[in-house]
Amino acid sequence: MTETGRRERKKAATRQALADAALRLFLERGYDAVGVREIAEAADVSVTTLFKHFPGGKEALVFDQGDDREAALVAAVRDRPAGQSIPQALRDLLRDERSRQVRGDPRFADFLRLIDTTPALREYARRMWLSHQDTLAAAIAADAGLPGGDPGCQALARFALDAVTLVHGRDDAETALDRIFALLDNGWTGITTEAESCQGT
Amino acid sequence: MTETGRRERKKAATRQALADAALRLFLERGYDAVGVREIAEAADVSVTTLFKHFPGGKEALVFDQGDDREAALVAAVRDRPAGQSIPQALRDLLRDERSRQVRGDPRFADFLRLIDTTPALREYARRMWLSHQDTLAAAIAADAGLPGGDPGCQALARFALDAVTLVHGRDDAETALDRIFALLDNGWTGITTEAESCQGT
């Protein structure tokens, strides 16, 4: 299945050595205190090779894993239980991801703290996260029967992604997330269900 | 009134010379094609002096003006006509700002194009714009009688600011803005007016 010649194996090994060395050094001494020359040295490759493997630059060394998160976002929208709104489904997904992160092994906690305390890494992570906006918007549009580039779908996708960074670091993150998605849920059902206006008073 | 000693005048002059030289060169040959050494040269100061005046770095040279925009955001919320919701007031403000930009003098159009076509400047502008989030959120909270750090207010502030970048560059920007703020308006009145639920059907 997976073409695993010696070449690709060595390539993967080199890449892994670089990512490992980088993460270890970053955790030991801080992101800014470690230079790319030193990382290359530690992985026993040249600086040129380092940048061949990570054209995204120094920050990319930290984010080596492929993204299941995007697939999860799309799936949450597409495969949600009947009767559940899209914002609700997204909220549930993000809540689960959060709780899974809280009870991660300490290695992962250190990893998160590294990102949290390093502006460059926070920015990079934010960019990666927001890069799912279009895919998520497309999934929402498809599910709601709206045209692909519909601004409402784009907005909902963006806002849902932003919600994560909005509640990040709060002690009341859980309830804050609920409140934000209550806003989105109200707004979304408002602009999707046509003219189902309230007659009360 | 304004303490205007010779010293401060010279300082302001140097700063202006730097900003002017930078903008002129950027517009002539592109942001990436002009180095800070060259800018300092053109303004007849040392590179060290350049960075003393613009600690924000090369990007800061382009954004020399103080921010009336933040004050405008707060005022839009605070001084809105009776009966108008906060999202509506923000939408009106942003719509006005947009239309004013469209009919700006060509100098300003070039300026905007420069920012638009330069990733580093786009990022910087985004960061500056988003830096008003907390102030705007505070204004919203104050007006709605909610606690300062209320997540709903934070979210509304962030989403309203994000709306600008969401509609940016679209040909249907006007209607897209309406649609996004319709979402926010529905959502916001939903989470602020307690239990005024719809009894219809």
Place this chain on the structure above:
DNA sequence: TCATAAAGTGAAACGGTTACACATTATGAT
């Protein structure tokens, strides 16, 4: 077996940014 292309190398450079030690000069108090 061999041409090819992928992977890696080493050194040099570039551009933004900062550190350092130093010069100049406006300012305000004596």
Place this chain on the structure above:
DNA sequence: ATCATAATGTGTAACCGTTTCACTTTATGA
């Protein structure tokens, strides 16, 4: 008016991330 002081500016040299270039090594598949 004098003078200590602090703000402003200078020049050089470095640091760091990143790219370029010309070059070597080596796995691959025809």
